[in-house]
Amino acid sequence: xxxxxxxxxxxxxxxxxxxxxxxxxxxxxxxxxxxxxxxxxxxxxxxxxxxxxxxxxxxxxxxxxxxxxxxxxxxxxxxxxxxxxxxxxxxxxxxxxxxxxxxxxxxxxxxxxxxxxxxxxxxxxxxxxxxxxxxxxxxxxxxxxxxxxxxxxxxxxxxxxxxxxxxxxxxxxxxxxxxxxxxxxxxxxxxxxxxxxxxxxxxxxxxxxxxxxxxxxxxxxxxxxxxxxxxxxxxxxxxxxxxxxxxxxxxxxxxxxxxxxxxxxxxxxxxxxxxxxxxxxxxxxxxxxxxxxxxxxxxxxxxxxxxxxxxxxxxxxxxxxxxxxxxxxxxxxxxxxxxxxxxxxxxxxxxxxxxxxxxx
Ligand code: SF4
Ligand code: SF4
Numbered sequence: 001x002x003x004x005x006x007x008x009x010x011x012x013x014x015x016x017x018x019x020x021x022x023x024x025x026x027x028x029x030x031x032x033x034x035x036x037x038x039x040x041x042x043x044x045x046x047x048x049x050x051x052x053x054x055x056x057x058x059x060x061x062x063x064x065x066x067x068x069x070x071x072x073x074x075x076x077x078x079x080x081x082x083x084x085x086x087x088x089x090x091x092x093x094x095x096x097x098x099x100x101x102x103x104x105x106x107x108x109x110x111x112x113x114x115x116x117x118x119x120x121x122x123x124x125x126x127x128x129x130x131x132x133x134x135x136x137x138x139x140x141x142x143x144x145x146x147x148x149x150x151x152x153x154x155x156x157x158x159x160x161x162x163x164x165x166x167x168x169x170x171x172x173x174x175x176x177x178x179x180x181x182x183x184x185x186x187x188x189x190x191x192x193x194x195x196x197x198x199x200x201x202x203x204x205x206x207x208x209x210x211x212x213x214x215x216x217x218x219x220x221x222x223x224x225x226x227x228x229x230x231x232x233x234x235x236x237x238x239x240x241x242x243x244x245x246x247x248x249x250x251x252x253x254x255x256x257x258x259x260x261x262x263x264x265x266x267x268x269x270x271x272x273x274x275x276x277x278x279x280x281x282x283x284x285x286x287x288x289x290x291x292x293x294x295x296x297x298x299x300x301x302x303x304x305x306x307x308x309x310x311x312x313x314x315x316x317x318x319x320x321x322x323x324x325x326x327x328x329x330x331x332x333x334x335x336x337x338x339x340x341x342x343x344x345x346x347x348x349x350x351x352x353x354x355x356x357x358x359x360x
Pocket of ligand 1: 035073074
């Protein structure tokens with residue numbers, strides 16, 4: 001009885017978050033050239049999130065606005081994905097996910113629409129088949145566009161305004177010029193929003209060389225291009241948001257909104273972001289031997305797992321309020337970071353070498 005009451009009180013005290021990101025699977029049907037799933041294939045642990053594990057977080061979603069079913073993997077491969085969406089919708093939450101777009105069939109789209117999915121974001125890395133298919137290997141640009149036209153048709157047949165369709169464009173030196181075509185493409189498939197971002201985890205020198213932010217001499221020209229696209233998008237009622245081509249060395253936060261959001265990993269760990277806990281064979285937060293190295297400002301640095309607790313052994317409320325997690329989040333409070341060195345928290349090692357804390 002006391003345990004039951006404690007759990008109820010704990011659920012009432014659950015944190016008020018902008019979103020909880022849930023890594024529904026680490027299986028993927030693509031081999032994008034920049035992704036740890038591809039580059040570290042031999043180390044990659046493929047798992048689906050079970051309903052039992054997802055259910056552990058359900059009591060603590062009370063004050064969370066959005067459940068985003070996304071990690072390193074293709075969410076539509078999880079055999080329970082529709083049940084997970086249904087659970088979120090029954091709680092009255094907004095639910096969304098990002099997909100590579102390859103599994104958007106008549107049947108899956110029908111189900112997603114019937115469940116009331118709020119946001120679907122489609123990953124692109126080019127506005128032509130030649131470019132996109134070279135970078136997002138294993139996907140097919142023409143098929144994705146056909147699938148998105150199908151989504152748009154079924155949505156209008158059902159007279160639905162949801163889900164909002166977003167295009168998530170990964171900018172590289174070799175594909176940034178194709179962003180010029182993205183607004184007409186967005187119009188064709190009735191997308192509401194285009195977001196252009198950078199690869200944050202540079203796992204080899206080839207990808208590092210492709211990152212816009214590693215070419216400061218070209219940043220001004222790229223910025224002009226991106227602003228032109230933004231103006232054009234606005235004239236067509238499409239939101240176009242982009243990350244600046246240059247790091248902001250004075251940035252005092254993290255673009256992953258870690259102070260107001262968290263990630264439930266496929267294994268059940270509560271982490272600040274997807275970058276701190278990729279699903280690697282035999283790696284746990286307590287096993288601190290780095291399995292993965294990435295490039296940061298030209299140096300090879302280890303990627304150590306970070307987790308603040310497992311959802312099977314502690315509630316989200318308790319994990320969120322742990323001193324170490326509170327201290328971690330303080331590092332992303334611009335006011336605290338502006339303070340003198342005696343009160344300024346030390347940035348965790350994983351964040352010191354992360355481009356997301358430089359506004360990228
Ligand atoms: S679709 Fe996503 S998870 Fe799959 S390989 Fe590409 S980036 Fe990685
Ligand atoms: S700065 Fe830290 S919390 Fe933010 S994305 Fe990078 S590793 Fe994650």
